[in-house]
Amino acid sequence: MTERILVTPADLLGDGVFETVDLRPSGPWLLEQHLSRLVRSAAILGLPEPDLSPVRNRVFESTGALRIIYTRGLLNMSVSPIPDGLLRERREGVRTISADLGVSIRRRPPWSISAAKSLSYASNFAARRWAARQGADDMIWLSTEGYVLEAPTASVVWLAGGELCTVSPAEAGILPGITALHLLSLAGPAGLRASERMVTLDELAAAEAIWLASSLRGLAEVTSLDGVPRARSPWTPRLLELLGFPVD
Amino acid sequence: MTERILVTPADLLGDGVFETVDLRPSGPWLLEQHLSRLVRSAAILGLPEPDLSPVRNRVFESTGALRIIYTRGLLNMSVSPIPDGLLRERREGVRTISADLGVSIRRRPPWSISAAKSLSYASNFAARRWAARQGADDMIWLSTEGYVLEAPTASVVWLAGGELCTVSPAEAGILPGITALHLLSLAGPAGLRASERMVTLDELAAAEAIWLASSLRGLAEVTSLDGVPRARSPWTPRLLELLGFPVD
Numbered sequence: 365m366t367e368r369i370l371v372t373p374a375d376l377l378g379d380g381v382f383e384t385v386d387l388r389p390s391g392p393w394l395l396e397q398h399l400s401r402l403v404r405s406a407a408i409l410g411l412p413e414p415d416l417s418p419v420r421n422r423v424f425e426s427t428g429a430l431r432i433i434y435t436r437g438l439l440n441m442s443v444s445p446i447p448d449g450l451l452r453e454r455r456e457g458v459r460t461i462s463a464d465l466g467v468s469i470r471r472r473p474p475w476s477i478s479a480a481k482s483l484s485y486a487s488n489f490a491a492r493r494w495a496a497r498q499g500a501d502d503m504i505w506l507s508t509e510g511y512v513l514e515a516p517t518a519s520v521v522w523l524a525g526g527e528l529c530t531v532s533p534a535e536a537g538i539l540p541g542i543t544a545l546h547l548l549s550l551a552g553p554a555g556l557r558a559s560e561r562m563v564t565l566d567e568l569a570a571a572e573a574i575w576l577a578s579s580l581r582g583l584a585e586v587t588s589l590d591g592v593p594r595a596r597s598p599w600t601p602r603l604l605e606l607l608g609f610p611v612d
Numbered sequence: 613m614t615e616r617i618l619v620t621p622a623d624l625l626g627d628g629v630f631e632t633v634d635l636r637p638s639g640p641w642l643l644e645q646h647l648s649r650l651v652r653s654a655a656i657l658g659l660p661e662p663d664l665s666p667v668r669n670r671v672f673e674s675t676g677a678l679r680i681i682y683t684r685g686l687l688n689m690s691v692s693p694i695p696d697g698l699l700r701e702r703r704e705g706v707r708t709i710s711a712d713l714g715v716s717i718r719r720r721p722p723w724s725i726s727a728a729k730s731l732s733y734a735s736n737f738a739a740r741r742w743a744a745r746q747g748a749d750d751m752i753w754l755s756t757e758g759y760v761l762e763a764p765t766a767s768v769v770w771l772a773g774g775e776l777c778t779v780s781p782a783e784a785g786i787l788p789g790i791t792a793l794h795l796l797s798l799a800g801p802a803g804l805r806a807s808e809r810m811v812t813l814d815e816l817a818a819a820e821a822i823w824l825a826s827s828l829r830g831l832a833e834v835t836s837l838d839g840v841p842r843a844r845s846p847w848t849p850r851l852l853e854l855l856g857f858p859v860d
Binding site: 367368369370371372373375376377378379380382408409410431433435440442444463464465466467468471472473474475476477480482483484485486487489490491493494508 | 679
């Protein structure tokens with residue numbers, strides 16, 4: 365049964381922040397990183413600093429997806445099963461298309477909340493519905509300058525010349541991806557270098573492998589980009605294992 | 613007491629639409645126009661067409677602000693007093709600043725929800741908080757081409773050469789303002805012509821009068837734009853009266 369929450373109408377206006385955490389048998393994965401980002405997101409939205417002790421103190425009795433929601437009116441935790449679609453994308457990869465987001469990385473307004481994980485997610489959902497209508501599973505957003513930004517609900521990670529890369533959140537003005545940054549911190553032991561940088565679509569397409577990284581999917585390998593199929597990478601199971609995800 | 617609503621966590625992700633209606637002694641003002649826009653907004657977000665009979669059949673026993681919220685999970689109505697700040701802005705006007713929204717009217721992505729009144733309102737609130745930090749009451753957003761778009765929670769209306777104007781929603785890719793469009797429909801009886809068109813900031817600043825139009829404020833006259841004071845217009849009380857708002 366879906367959990368229900370008692371809210372005020374104002375709580376429904378997307379004016380809050382959230383995090384989604386992979387609940388593992390060992391506990392919530394990368395919880396402190398997610399809570400730190402929740403605090404940073406809250407600050408960007410002008411919310412008071414949340415008291416997160418109810419999250420830290422809670423004992424979770426099941427695995428799945430933990431969602432933490434924080435608005436001016438509430439702090440809520442809910443646990444639900446990980447959607448089958450995400451597990452399938454982790455296993456089988458994603459067909460992606462790229463599209464101009466219509467936003468310049470040099471002209472973000474000073475009040476921009478693009479670096480916060482805000483509850484105002486309607487555009488992200490609309491983008492994914494549009495991608496589905498084009499026959500794709502997901503999409504990769506580009507800035508008006510042609511730089512790769514992010515996916516609607518994931519970070520973009522790629523491997524090129526022995527370097528494991530993700531888009532620089534500070535330069536791109538995007539949400540820092542916790543799974544992506546954690547993966548990059550593990551590059552050394554895997555025999556790879558790590559780099560945060562900007563990349564054009566052509567450079568990305570030339571990479572050895574591309575993934576969408578997010579908490580629940582872990583890594584979903586990009587199996588086609590703008591209709592061009594891509595060979596599966598031997599790195600996908602290795603990196604998933606490094607992240608502690610079960611590999612078939 | 614604030615009304616409370618029972619929702620699912622998914623209802624909190626801004627993936628829905630809303631309307632705010634002025635509840636007058638004669639009933640909800642321009643209700644059918646607001647309900648039509650709610651239906652159009654819902655279609656833009658891929659929501660099923662709402663059954664609005666509970667709204668049409670409800671008898672309202674007080675005046676104030678009626679908020680109608682529609683998500684994949686709920687259709688909710690709530691009534692609250694009109695905030696004092698809005699009444700003051702109607703009476704005393706608003707000091708506004710302009711700022712680049714960082715969006716081109718020619719590069720809206722195909723999945724854009726900018727013409728819908730979505731619940732994903734965090735950016736609008738952030739913009740108004742930013743304006744307040746600059747010592748302004750409200751702001752006027754500009755496209756990267758320099759065209760006036762809208763205010764975070766209102767339409768821009770102006771009077772120039774006997775013409776009562778608002779920004780063309782179709783050309784600008786913005787939400788069609790119900791109060792603004794209704795006002796323009798009353799221009800004839802007031803001895804004015806009406807026009808929907810694009811305007812640059814310089815042209816706007818040269819107008820005889822500028823207002824922010826929204827359901828609850830009605831019209832809030834722009835008393836300063838980017839720090840330059842503007843004389844009060846004799847048209848403000850006339851147009852407010854035409855819209856049926858009480859004039860002191």
